[in-house]
Amino acid sequence: MNKWIDKKAFQKLIKEGQSIMVGGFLTCGTPELLIDYIVETNIGNLTIICNDAGYPNKGVGKLIANHQVKKLIATHIGTNPDAGKLMSEGSLEVELIPQGTFIEQIRAKGGGLGGILTPTGLHTPVEIGKQKITIDGKEYIVAEAFGADLAIINGYYSDHLGNLTYSGTARNFNPMMATAADKVVALIHEEVENIDPEHVITPHVFVDFILGGAI
Amino acid sequence: MDAKQIIAKRIAKELKDGNLVNLGIGIPTIVANYIPSDVEVFLQSENGIIGLGPLADDTNIDYNLTNPSGQYATVLEHGMFFDTSLSFMMIRGGHLDVTVLGALEVDQEGSIASWIIPGKLVPGMGGSMDLVTGAKKVIIATTHMNKEESKIKEKCSLPLTGYKKANLIVTELAVMEVRSDGLYLIERHPDVSIEEIIKKTDAKLKYDQVRLMEV
Numbered sequence: 001m002n003k004w005i006d007k008k009a010f011q012k013l014i015k016e017g018q019s020i021m022v023g024g025f026l027t028c029g030t031p032e033l034l035i036d037y038i039v040e041t042n043i044g045n046l047t048i049i050c051n052d053a054g055y056p057n058k059g060v061g062k063l064i065a066n067h068q069v070k071k072l073i074a075t076h077i078g079t080n081p082d083a084g085k086l087m088s089e090g091s092l093e094v095e096l097i098p099q100g101t102f103i104e105q106i107r108a109k110g111g112g113l114g115g116i117l118t119p120t121g122l123h124t125p126v127e128i129g130k131q132k133i134t135i136d137g138k139e140y141i142v143a144e145a146f147g148a149d150l151a152i153i154n155g156y157y158s159d160h161l162g163n164l165t166y167s168g169t170a171r172n173f174n175p176m177m178a179t180a181a182d183k184v185v186a187l188i189h190e191e192v193e194n195i196d197p198e199h200v201i202t203p204h205v206f207v208d209f210i211l212g213g214a215i
Numbered sequence: 216m217d218a219k220q221i222i223a224k225r226i227a228k229e230l231k232d233g234n235l236v237n238l239g240i241g242i243p244t245i246v247a248n249y250i251p252s253d254v255e256v257f258l259q260s261e262n263g264i265i266g267l268g269p270l271a272d273d274t275n276i277d278y279n280l281t282n283p284s285g286q287y288a289t290v291l292e293h294g295m296f297f298d299t300s301l302s303f304m305m306i307r308g309g310h311l312d313v314t315v316l317g318a319l320e321v322d323q324e325g326s327i328a329s330w331i332i333p334g335k336l337v338p339g340m341g342g343s344m345d346l347v348t349g350a351k352k353v354i355i356a357t358t359h360m361n362k363e364e365s366k367i368k369e370k371c372s373l374p375l376t377g378y379k380k381a382n383l384i385v386t387e388l389a390v391m392e393v394r395s396d397g398l399y400l401i402e403r404h405p406d407v408s409i410e411e412i413i414k415k416t417d418a419k420l421k422y423d424q425v426r427l428m429e430v
Contacts, residue, residue, distance in 0.1 A: 025262040025263075025281070025283075025285075025299075026262075026281065026283075026284075026285035027285070028262070028278075028279065028280075028281040028285065029279070051299075052339075052341075074339065075339055075340065075341050075342070076338060076339035076340070076341035077337065077338065077339050078338030078339060078341075079285065084336075084337055084338075087337065094337075096337075096339045096340060098340050098341075098342070098343075098344040098345055099261060099299070099303065099340075099341050099342040099344075099345060100303030100306060100307050100342065100344075100345030100349075101344075101345070103299040103300050103303055104300065104303070107300050118307070119307075119348050120307060120344045120345045120348045120349075121344050121348075122348075122378065123375060123378030123379075124344065124374065124375040124376065124377070124378065125331075125374045125375075126340075126344065156279070166279075166296070167277075167279035167280075168264075168277055168279035168280035168281075168290075168296055169260075169262045169263045169264050169279065169280055169281055169296060170279035170280075171263055171296055171297070171298050172262055172263050172298060172299045173298070173299050174298070175298045175300075176298060176299065176300050201298075215278045215279060
């Protein structure tokens with residue numbers, strides 16, 4: 001089984017109007033090379049699901065700067081002034097979600113759940129328009145599961161099947177995002193013959209394609 | 216000692232041996248510099264690390280290891296990395312002893328506003344809503360005033376991060392505790408009178424015994 005693809009094959013996966021989940025926390029753990037490849041395609045109307053808006057010239061910020069993003073679902077956009085500017089101009093739709101809710105919505109999708117119940121955001125603007133449920137006398141917001149058409153994640157070591165390890169804090173959203181998309185592409189640092197079964201973080205069943213070039 | 220150092224030094228005294236602590240961006244980060252050497256505190260960062268060490272320099276930089284501000288950092292002995300889902304299980308699930316956060320406004324009921332100034336600034340909430348929801352103790356680190364305006368309000372006017380979540384508010388002038396019957400001034404800067412603090416506070420401030428802050 002060969003999961004290796006090249007740049008051209010990767011770019012063929014990118015489609016107008018699709019949703020793409022991107023790993024990384026302030027670009028640490030973002031598959032930067034895959035972002036560059038998407039920028040090259042100039043394909044637009046994308047919905048990007050990523051913790052943050054990156055920086056103007058780094059991470060998903062490059063897709064925003066190239067006007068390929070119609071909607072950004074994130075927890076924080078403060079490090080990319082472009083995102084705030086485009087949002088106030090009305091050319092970028094931004095949905096902000098608390099970080100702990102955001103990751104659980106993705107995990108729920110990956111695990112076949114309809115959503116999760118969280119106390120986070122009660123009595124704040126986050127609860128507006130949301131269903132609420134009381135369990136054992138405590139109130140919770142219903143946060144519905146979501147995934148994406150494509151996830152691009154950033155691994156460290158991989159074997160030829162796509163069993164993945166991560167490095168440092170670059171792990172962050174990547175393992176959960178790998179579970180919640182129709183197709184999952186992992187940018188890896190190095191292919192190795194074998195990974196100790198005790199050390200595999202993302203089992204290969206969640207990974208469809210592999211490319212090299214991660215930090 | 217400037218305002219930020221006074222605040223950070225005072226908050227460090229709240230941390231107990233064995234505590235799991237999350238320090239937010241800004242003044243809260245400085246708290247780490249004042250933790251006494253005989254108190255072992257485990258610093259958790261939402262980007263997936265316990266045992267966050269000092270910033271990296273040219274000799275030990277790892278591009279896959281950052282602090283929650285996105286700066287290259289280091290990990291201490293016995294530290295570890297984990298994904299975002301596990302990180303927020305710690306935060307939301309009641310496993311975090313203390314969170315220290317900045318704020319735009321905090322009020323006498325302990326409600327906190329820190330993530331949006333409508334029409335002006337929309338950085339997003341990131342992990343802050345989960346942190347104030349899940350931590351056992353929520354400490355707000357803020358300057359007392361923003362120019363001429365008190366940041367300690369009777370009621371927050373900005374959209375909330377958390378409703379009735381703050382336990383302790385530490386400014387360069389005062390330490391205030393949120394109790395069920397109101398906001399209490401419990402310590403004051405030695406050079407500042409109770410009357411002056413009351414004058415600079417929009418909230419209804421109660422007090423019985425007021426100790427002196429160590430500055």
